[in-house]
Amino acid sequence: MSLVVVGSMAFDAIETPFGKSNKIVGGAATYIAWSASNFTKPIKQVSVVGGDFPKEELLKLEARGVSVEGVQIKEDEKSFFWSGRYHMDMNTRDTLDTQLNVLANFDPILPDSYQDCEYLMLGNLAPSVQASVINRLNTKPKLVVLDTMNFWMESAMSDLENVIKKVDVLLVNDSEARQLSAEYSLVKAARVILNMGPKYLIIKKGEHGALLFHGNDVFFAPALPLEDVFDPTGAGDTFAGGFIGHIAKTNDISFENMKTAIIVGSAMASFCVEKFGTTRLKEIKKADIDERIQQFVQLVNFDIKLI
């Protein structure tokens, strides 16, 4: 099933309590594509990079079945750059530097070959850009998933409210859910947000797992308890990539299958944090993923008959 992924492809510089990276390749759409390409082909990437973005990164993605026809290369400009420092709990971070560069005037182009899009994953971007992609598709996809962040709630709330009316699944973290809903209880927050448009809401809680809300139903997936969390950058995008990748692979948008997709996303995120940037995502094979998903089964499985 055809999956279109929209988002940044960029450079990051990361400091954690355990180390410091140079300027490395990152960006929401990078992580999403690396994660989702374990499950489904073709993936059709929509992004913009500067002349400084390594061409071999695009070739590596193409080799995994990711079309980069929709990735604009602005040779005379620079790629988006973000630099940040994580605190000890790895759930909070300070932004040290943000250089929008090519992202400042990003006008997403959808090649004709992308019009067969059945699944649309809108990575974190300006809500107006996310909306323009939805509007430029001639046919409504089977499922539209949108990720966003607190920055847009502060700077473009009205655009954000407009675009989330048009999506099926909204992805936010716990503090963003609280900010968006003005409710502290995540159960109450979910009810408010589901009334804003999306049919499904996923609240990511980092090391504390993720919740899926739909009507009155709720599903919880833990994060895998890890010996070391080396670098959480991209974990949310990697989660999103596993989630939409599994759904596109199975071509099943039922609530039951979304639960499974969240477990797949959680498994993918657990790899992402093991090394800096996309390093670990580039190493893992199908057998690693299958083994990790079995760890999730072991982690939460209990025998109700013993009660």
Place this chain on the structure above:
Amino acid sequence: MSLVVVGSMAFDAIETPFGKSNKIVGGAATYIAWSASNFTKPIKQVSVVGGDFPKEELLKLEARGVSVEGVQIKEDEKSFFWSGRYHMDMNTRDTLDTQLNVLANFDPILPDSYQDCEYLMLGNLAPSVQASVINRLNTKPKLVVLDTMNFWMESAMSDLENVIKKVDVLLVNDSEARQLSAEYSLVKAARVILNMGPKYLIIKKGEHGALLFHGNDVFFAPALPLEDVFDPTGAGDTFAGGFIGHIAKTNDISFENMKTAIIVGSAMASFCVEKFGTTRLKEIKKADIDERIQQFVQLVNFDIKLI
């Protein structure tokens, strides 16, 4: 199966962002007994109270199959009193007042009828007092579970290290696990703590659920996402009561059954927080508990066959 419960029976005064209680009945052993008595009889209570402790509270427990022969009543003294204020996240709190009173010189007495103890639940108390109960039992119980807190790590670490060598299951929260092990990662913390003696470690994470570690195995139980957490006081004790109550009822100390016991404990804790003090625990019936356990099944159950 005979279950002996040791811990404080006391008064609390509680402030939360949602309200303030008068001086109400609390104490670890109170919550444990109310919770465990839904699953097993007889429960044999070991505690100490002052003349101010309401006699009808003891009668209510007796009516549920809890023997209070081991509860010393010091008519001329006052019961232990704790007062605290919870922050918005309900996972952190400030102690406003602590009056040890009868607890200052608590010398636990084990009536002869308690010597058939098969399951021993040591609620949070001075580690030396917990150790003396173990030493006064003529026969080693099938399972000894110990709850403790950061206060003893700061004031009586050597006593604590001695007593946890003698127990099968240790219960702490996440920050206490980090303090006890000097490791930030809970996976590493668990390894250090399991090397200190206990065969099983339960790390309680409040609204983020609970982890059970044993050797290289790990199990995770979520907390039920609740609309409102009204008062978290006693939630950990109520969890412990459900855990040991289920194990005593089933007389099965396997790792598989401990997983189920943790789900039972989590279900009981989810009731406790719905009202001030023990109010909710005194209202619920078997049907309420069964329904809530089914909610946990729904919350975590996913179909691996869909992968």
